[in-house]
Amino acid sequence: MISCILRAKTKFLIAFLFALTASFGVSTSGYAQGASLPVDDAGIVSAGESLYKNNCVVCHSVGSDVVVGPGLKGVNERRAQPWLVSWIKNSQALIQSGDKDAIAVYNQFNKQAMPSFAFSDDEVKAILTYIKSAEAAAAEAPAAGAVDAAPGKNVGTDAIGAIGGYLDIILVVLIIVLIVLVVTLLLISSLLKNYLNKNKELDEYDAEVVNQRFDFSKVYKSKAVRTLVVLIFVIVLLDLALGKVMGIGIQEGYAPTQPIAFSHKLHAGEHQIDCNYCHTTVYESKSASIPSANICMNCHSQIKTESPEIQKIYKALERNKPIEWVRIHNLPDLAYFNHSQHTQVGGIECQTCHGPIQEMEVVYQYSPLTMGWCIDCHRETPLNTEGNAYYDNLVKLHEESSKGAFTVTSNGGAECSKCHY
Template identity: 75%
Template sequence: MLKTTHKIFLAFLLVLTVTFGVQAQESEQAEVAAKGVEPGSTEGAETGSADPAVIDAGAALFKNNCAVCHSAGSDVIVGPGLKGITGKRSEGWLIKWIKNSQALIQSGDADAIAIYNEYNKQAMPSFASLSDDDVKAILAYVDAQANVAAAAPTTVAGPEGAAPGANVGTDAIGAIGGYLDIVLVVLIIVLIVLVVTLLLITSLLKNYLNKNRQLDEADNEIVNQRFDFSKIYKSKAVRTLVLLIFVVVLVDLGLDKMMGIGIQQGYAPKQPIAFSHKLHAGEHQIDCSYCHTTVYESKSASIPSANICMNCHSQIKKESPEIQKIYRAIERNKPIEWVRIHNLPDLSYFNHSQHTQVGGVECQTCHGPIQEMDVVYQYSPLTMGWCIDCHRETPLNTEGNAYYDNLVKLHEQSSKGAFTVASNGGTECSKCHY
């Protein structure tokens, strides 16, 4: 009986060990696949034939310009998935299509017209600001992602599969929550092992006493008494463990709630006029800067005045109840009281023109697929970590700008990665907090 019990106990421990070993191996494989490196390969090995620096630059360009409408895999978002696109189209054709798809369609290109018709004649934004090298870097990144997916044994869910902007930039917060979850699991396992161990010891002692000792009636009653479950929850050790688990759960939940204070991702307040960006920016292709007139020139993107609305609606849908609200605002000489959606704390400095005009950042990078929103909501978390992640990943266009020549040389001497906003001091505290 003793040997059998030992075997059961050792088997239980072996199951736990194997389980944690498999989980650790799966985590390692997931981490390796997320980095784009085959298991067992050396860190920094090239993915495909492209330069890793080019792939890194392409990854940032893809996330900033393409990820709103396209996936690097086979999934259709707004437009088609780009997996294998370089095998279907020539590089020259792809450069023309990405930089100005409408010009290619108007030239009579059969492939361009077919794609345009297949996706309900939804116009793809032009990216004339991208150089040929930028487009090639994007294509290299797409090819690299296809190679990674082919090499990985399983599909790993991660940031690439999440919606753009899903990276909330709270990695440290997530790590703390993860550690608490691990502590909670460990405590539960310890409690289970403790209970099983006590039951095994009790069974061993009971069998030993019954077989090897002459017990009087009183002792026999004690030894062979029925198990009293009340003794478990009355035990100080068990109560302490349960209390500790309860405290850890409360701390974990409380920490998650506290770290979410001030993050208004998904916030979609009701506006005084039911304005649809999907209709205006999507179907009618009205450029963002037509209404938000200072988005390329000023710190603020500006709220459109009623006069801008009336440029069209003095003739179009004049009798609409929503348009009549604009007329009443003009008659009363009062501004329309739009509800602000995207709010940054007063301690943070953000300049729209620095990002849109100088950096060439598209509106969708931060605001999401605004052209698809009937009701605008806060798409990105707008946290400090989210901004810093973007600065670390976004390469600077230094071509033709002598200001960056020495900085780029110094960067290349000390780093093999792309020259990003962070490389130019974009993560210094004083950049955003004066």
């Protein structure tokens, strides 16, 4: 029964792929072109974006890139809107009516039957409106510039690392210059000494000054020097020990090898698959959930089936064993964290804590995830209290006692019992 459901779900997603694929490379017949789409209506665009990301993004890009199916750039110009609506809602009825375009698309893609969708006309048009809006935004988008850091986001980590690298180079150069200067001075001193001894008649006192030798034993036998050396040694040891102690439990940059080479850069970046598609409970539960092999098979039952990495998924399903992914982000048991509280209620983006996940070929821990880092975010992040009567009295009391924004800390976000109980 479960396998039947999974196969049905797979066919459902593939069918949606072919529905929008129908718009490419086939001329229209019997329908008017150019139906206007309200791309300036933010509500319709937002609804279409949600529908697109929940149903289409797995197989399509809004650009020209081919994912599973073709990119959707220009879909509204290539195909009449009524035809698209009819095809997406009930492709089989359109085929059985004898529509030449529908039959051509059906044959072109190996006669994959597409089930009827429960979308209304407005929902289909909302998807098409979002695609049109995304095309316009891509055409008008300025060159990428500096991005303001969201609270708790390590936007400047790479820049800081680069500055640290330059400082190291400067320090090495200064040390080399110092060594060269010392050697140069010693050579000059030696030359002057030889010159004075050979070419000048020196009295006894001057000869003694010129030819005197430096006694290094007096240096290391000096109490001041010994005290200084011991002090430096103790400071270095304390610094190393303190750094080790403060770093306990911090795994920033941790990037373990996974059992399957999964690329977030490819899936979340290039193909723009929404995080919620794989991490299904990120908006509903304490945990974001680890994707099951069945989620992978929604696409990979048809795509890159011969890939060695995909074969590992098949073997896991054959053995009826889960894929043993290595956990990367791991808070201590004494700390409570709820994903849905942050993503659903707080509206926090995944990248705020996980960094530019859509650019990571291999996922690593981007943020330190320390208590201080979390509290700083609570201190800086304002709460959206508009339209929520629960906050009315709290906001009023806050405004009477403080001029700052009503943040998570203002609502008790820095109390120990919020995360430790």
